Amino acid sequence: MVEDPFQKKNPKAGSPDQGEPIFLIIGKIRKPHGVGGEVLFEVITEFPERIRRGKKVFIGQGKTEYVVEGIRTHQSNLLIKLIGLEDCESVEQFRNQMVYIKTDNLPRLPEDEYYHHELVGMFVHDEDGILLGQVSEILETGANDVLIVTHEGEEILIPFIKQVILGVNKKEKIISAKLQEWK
DSSP states (O other), rough: OOOOGGGGGOSSSSSSSTTTOOOEEEEEEEEEEEETTTTEEEOOOOGGGGTTTOOOETTTTTTEEEEEEEEEETTEEEEEEEOOOHHHHHHTTTTTTEEEEEGGEEEEEETTTOOOOHHTTTTTEEOOOOOEEEEEEEEEEESEEEEEEETTEEEEEEOOSSSTTEEEETTTTTEEEEEOOOO
């Protein structure tokens, strides 16, 4: 997971009532490609369809705003042309810089589905209301996601499945879980 100060929980960022980050990383500009202002773009999102013609992206720590003019695949990466970057020299300043989108531009998910950034930072309680800890990270296992819940220096792994997760209250930032008893 890429560490970025804009993705840490900030009560004054993103959706104020949700405490969401303003920006999410979607990729990284590797280097200029050719002489026409294209960039070699490494995708760091599960939803590469977020990167399309006409969409706003923000580059680097300064979050410089650009609009995607064109996009095409190149091996396992993308080649992206941004409006206003017309040659190799204008693109060079963004070599190895992260590329972001605003969270308010994310597509709405179906009920009972969540973006990882919505869950990280939430408090987890058991079915009796006892605090188990706070979601510090999410593991993607292939079968299902697993919440890493941290409390007083200890970690608990909680599978994010219907049999375990009783509910998610985004407004209160609380996840209710039924811990499994292993025999």
